[in-house]
Amino acid sequence: MKAAVARCAAQGCTPEKDAAAALALSHAQFLMGEYEAARRTLWAALDRNKASARQHPLPYAALLRARVKIDSHLGEYEDARSGSIRQMILLRDTLLAKDHNAIAARVQLADVNAHIGQSRLAESQYRESLNLALAAGDVPVEIATRFRLAKFWTPKGNGPVSTSDRRKVAEILEPIITAVDDERRKYSVPARMIIARLAERSGNADAINAVLRDAPPGSMTAPQLLSFTPVEFKGRSATCQDELEGKSSANGYRTVDKVNTACHDPRNLVSPIDVDKQWINVGFWITPEGTVRDIEILQRGSAYVGDWSKKVERAIGSRRYAPWRPQSGGPGLYRIERYSMTAPYFVPTGSTLRQHSTQTTLEIADITAW
Template identity: 25%
Template sequence: MPASETRARDVVVTGVSLASLKKAVDDCLQSHCPATDDIVRSQEYANGQFALGDYAGSRETLRKARHRNARYASSIPVEVAGLHRATGRITGLVGLPDSEQLLMIDAVDALKAGLNKDDVRVLLARLEVGDAYARDRRLDEAIERYDTVRSQARRLSLRPVEGMAMLRKAVLLSAVASTQSIYNGRARAAVKEIQQTSDADMAPFRNACQLIQVQLTRKASERDAAFDAAIARMEPLASTRPTLLYSPPVELAPSIHDLTANSDTPWADISFLVTPDGHVGDVQLVAKSGHLERQWLRPVIQATSQRRYMPMALSGSTGLRQTVRYSFVGDLVARSGSHLLYRSPTPRVVSIDMTPDSNYLPLKDG
């Protein structure tokens, strides 16, 4: 599971107009509303801006809310941490991964300002710092964070959190090993450590490792049948919601355009049906930015069609409709010998689940 999808509800698309969401923020500020209300309304407005593709506007809304409310961390740590985290995610999506990482660290500090340092929410926020490093391809820093959280979780007997940290490490090393074979040994060792567990809390992580092993050992032509066999061996988990098991990496060719620092982040929303047996069908492009390069759409649609989900008990149903936003993030970098910034021509692909909760209702036959 890609780190970028471990928290799927960054964005909620609602039927409320963007103008109404902005008015709610303005009214709140005019009435000197409590910080909790300011944070909620600002995040709702920023979510709406993001859903419509206004990444810069979304970031500015969150930055202003953060400036107003960061000082309340000791009294409302969870809310302030959520604001830091949301600001960090959108900051990463506009091509500033270093700033994203710092904001994720701010989220940890906000939680520690009002919660015990051993609170499970602090540990989960530390995992997200590791995820931010992983998205920026900073392997050593990400693994260091995951290992630290694992040790803390073990000391506190938080077995599921320990499993999350172990799986993140295994997934990251396996992803790197797919293009750099020198990491195969470390990836297999991380997988083996999870597979050697036997307690029920680790069952979801053992299941995930069966698919990682397929990726490490099977040729692409044999992979689909190998996935079916691995899923059949998995320990059963009761679920009627799509649980992502495998999402192939998206490989993109460099941009044919010179992307300036002022260029917006291109994006595409892909809708698809997850069938009861965990396969994907009926993949459709439902929305996109106006400046998305056509050469990038085909690999995204192909990767989406190759996703695999945990089988679900959906009697009389064709499956569940999902929507994923793919953002094509060109990080801001300096040209050699110049202080001018430009965007990397080969973007990172970041995916976020945009499925409204109503879409979890099974789509009936006919």
């Protein structure tokens, strides 16, 4: 793979071949935990193909999408957001307004904004994407966006859900639940399951079983996650419990502007470990009954420290899926997930150097099929 990229760099390739070679190499580097190397591979390919991006927008957009994923696993959330914006603008300006790829790029940008806490902007972009998908007759993007909005409006945790939130989720999923066309109708049971889960959280213990009883035979052919206990990390070091107030600096990074007395020591603001090299691969089975078994850590990053993998194992073990029927008739689905422990960057007061904060986050990627 390195040889293919080197040939393109030295001799020149078509944008399609160059992008394919760079994507294959960066994926391999990602799987090996070489995030910075994967990022450099993608940056170099983007630079080589910059001049032809408008003539060949799809391979260039694929490079940007891959870069967004790598940036997120490195805690480079501002770069992830800028990459999503670049992709959206490129496809918007070079493809037809109703093109599937152009609308899907807007959805990805909304995903990134939702992930970094830009909630109002993300909701607006999801709604805009849904309207564009409806106008274009793009059913796959319409369905994906409806499910995203339903998730967006679902309060985190396992506690009761307000009537207004349940109503919003039900309204956005209703066109899927009541659809008569095959393309939407095959997602009817998963949509009903989401509403049933909200009802269960609010006290209706039989809501999910009612959906399963009414579901057509064989309609649940893939596991659908119903509930889980999330992985939780302390937001900051034990000696820095007070809230930090901050503002965005001109370069877009968060700058600590006012720090309570307990937090004056910069060591209490900066991540004490090298979060760039903290990753694990976890394998587990999802049974037809909806339980998880045989959880095991398959790989750890070479610089792994601490016991946070145990928290991940407990969180996976707490998952509850809806009962389903494997199409192959086997024992279930074996899944492998990559977990990267990272943290966003910020610039401490009095410094010009970016640092990883103590606001630890987990980035997750399903690498089963990679």
